[in-house]
Amino acid sequence: MQGGQKAESPERGIGASGALEKEAEVAHEVRGVVARAKGAPVTVEQILVPDPGPGEVLVSVQACGVCHTDLHYREGGINNDFPFLLGHEAAGLVEEVGPGVKSVSAGDFVIVNWRAVCGQCRSCLRGRPWYCFATHNATQKMTLVDGTVLSPALGIGAFADKTLVAAGQCTKVDSRARPEAAGLLGCGVMAGLGASLLTGEVSRGDSVAVFGCGGVGCAAIAGAVLAGATTVIGVDLDRRKLELARAFGATDVVDASSGDPVESVRGLTGGNGADVCIEAVGNPKVMEQAFYARDLAGTLVQVGVPTPEMRMELPMIDFFGRGGRLKPSWYGDCLPSRDFPVLISLYLEGRLDLDRFVSETITLDGVEEAFHRMERGEVLRSVVVLGSGS
Numbered sequence: 022m023q024g025g026q027k028a029e030s031p032e033r034g035i036g037a038s039g040a041l042e043k044e045a046e047v048a049h050e051v052r053g054v055v056a057r058a059k060g061a062p063v064t065v066e067q068i069l070v071p072d073p074g075p076g077e078v079l080v081s082v083q084a085c086g087v088c089h090t091d092l093h094y095r096e097g098g099i100n101n102d103f104p105f106l107l108g109h110e111a112a113g114l115v116e117e118v119g120p121g122v123k124s125v126s127a128g129d130f131v132i133v134n135w136r137a138v139c140g141q142c143r144s145c146l147r148g149r150p151w152y153c154f155a156t157h158n159a160t161q162k163m164t165l166v167d168g169t170v171l172s173p174a175l176g177i178g179a180f181a182d183k184t185l186v187a188a189g190q191c192t193k194v195d196s197r198a199r200p201e202a203a204g205l206l207g208c209g210v211m212a213g214l215g216a217s218l219l220t221g222e223v224s225r226g227d228s229v230a231v232f233g234c235g236g237v238g239c240a241a242i243a244g245a246v247l248a249g250a251t252t253v254i255g256v257d258l259d260r261r262k263l264e265l266a267r268a269f270g271a272t273d274v275v276d277a278s279s280g281d282p283v284e285s286v287r288g289l290t291g292g293n294g295a296d297v298c299i300e301a302v303g304n305p306k307v308m309e310q311a312f313y314a315r316d317l318a319g320t321l322v323q324v325g326v327p328t329p330e331m332r333m334e335l336p337m338i339d340f341f342g343r344g345g346r347l348k349p350s351w352y353g354d355c356l357p358s359r360d361f362p363v364l365i366s367l368y369l370e371g372r373l374d375l376d377r378f379v380s381e382t383i384t385l386d387g388v389e390e391a392f393h394r395m396e397r398g399e400v401l402r403s404v405v406v407l408g409s410g411s
């Protein structure tokens with residue numbers, strides 16, 4: 022049990038300004054999953070997590086899901102700021118709050134988010150905090166024991182017994198929710214639900230087609246069902262995923278490995294195409310299919326994350342002639358303080374099946390293997406469970 026151990030922080034020496042860099046005097050030495058170099062398998066390392074400073078919160082992590090974005094980090098697909106402390110779909114208990122923190126207190130059950138809205142940027146000031154252009158994270162750095170600064174994935178880094186975040190990254194929710202399920206709202210499941218409910222503005226009677234039925238796509242299906250869509254089509258290459266799509270409420274499924282999915286979606290929507298098409302893969306070919314599988318004046322939502330090299334080519338006349346809306350979905354356009362408590366209520370009432378996203382629970386040592394299972398399409402979410410006895 023290394024969870025609660027306190028250790029002296031390493032000496033940092035003189036900073037660029039010439040002043041002695043003042044770091045927290047003590048730090049918690051815990052285990053964390055670190056990606057040291059591009060493409061290299063992740064390792065479990067001892068890390069130092071500082072005590073919370075002003076505006077910061079120390080969270081004792083209970084559960085953290087494995088998201089495709091963690092793998093993107095490991096593969097250098099996000100940026101080159103190795104070493105990364107991975108993990109960002111987490112729930113846990115507030116252990117300690119720093120000076121000035123009023124929004125949460127020790128013992129609160131929280132979901133950690135990557136949208137701590139600033140309230141002051143041009144988007145917040147225009148009343149659109151879900152696009153906040155200046156979201157913030159903890160100021161102090163978590164490090165390896167030798168003092169090497171870690172880059173926490175999405176400003177979180179929750180494949181660790183404890184993590185340090187900004188207070189605004191903690192959303193208090195009903196503690197009756199299972200941490201394994203609740204934590205998933207911290208990223209992929211919220212992104213998918215929001216792609217339907219918020220970005221796509223799916224409403225009663227709509228037809229919706231979701232391309233890619235992984236964790237994000239299945240959540241988009243669940244969101245479309247919650248919104249009252251009458252036709253909900255799941256499209257995937259993998260039969261197992263299509264079965265899951267049905268379990269989340271898809272009324273129809275399309276196997277994109279056999280035949281043209283655009284024609285299939287049109288066939289299932291009276292020859293017209295769906296009112297809302299959601300791309301949840303991150304693939305230009307799929308994006309194009311979703312573009313053409315829309316009805317006239319329909320909405321295309323892009324929630325899958327592309328790599329910088331990906332390109333799309335479309336005849337401008339089709340863009341114009343088909344009308345409607347093309348909308349990228351950052352984190353499902355969610356506002357954690359508004360949306361997490363509502364979704365947890367729906368979960369506790371049995372109206373949103375978050376438990377079904379939890380394919381398996383693992384320990385910190387199992388993250389590398391979980392990446393491989395994700396690549397083989399065997400899971401929706403592997404969830405690291407921390408705490409008791411670890």
Ligand SMILES: NC(=O)c1ccc[n+]([C@@H]2O[C@H](COP(=O)([O-])OP(=O)(O)OC[C@H]3O[C@@H](n4cnc5c(N)ncnc54)[C@H](O)[C@@H]3O)[C@@H](O)[C@H]2O)c1
Nearest residue numbers: 209212233234235236237257258302303324325326351352
């Ligand atoms: N926008 C956001 O804020 C946000 C948040 C979290 C994740 N994401 C992104 O969403 C995407 C999906 O994430 P996930 O965790 O669900 O991944 P996943 O790997 O679990 O799911 C992807 C699914 O797409 C399917 N697929 C692959 N190629 C396909 C094709 N040609 N046609 C149809 N289906 C195909 C796979 O079989 C798989 O079921 C990723 O790009 C991820 O980075 C975005």
Ligand SMILES: [Zn+2]
Nearest residue numbers: 139142145153
């Ligand atoms: Zn802002």
Ligand SMILES: [Zn+2]
Nearest residue numbers: 088090208209
């Ligand atoms: Zn994620």
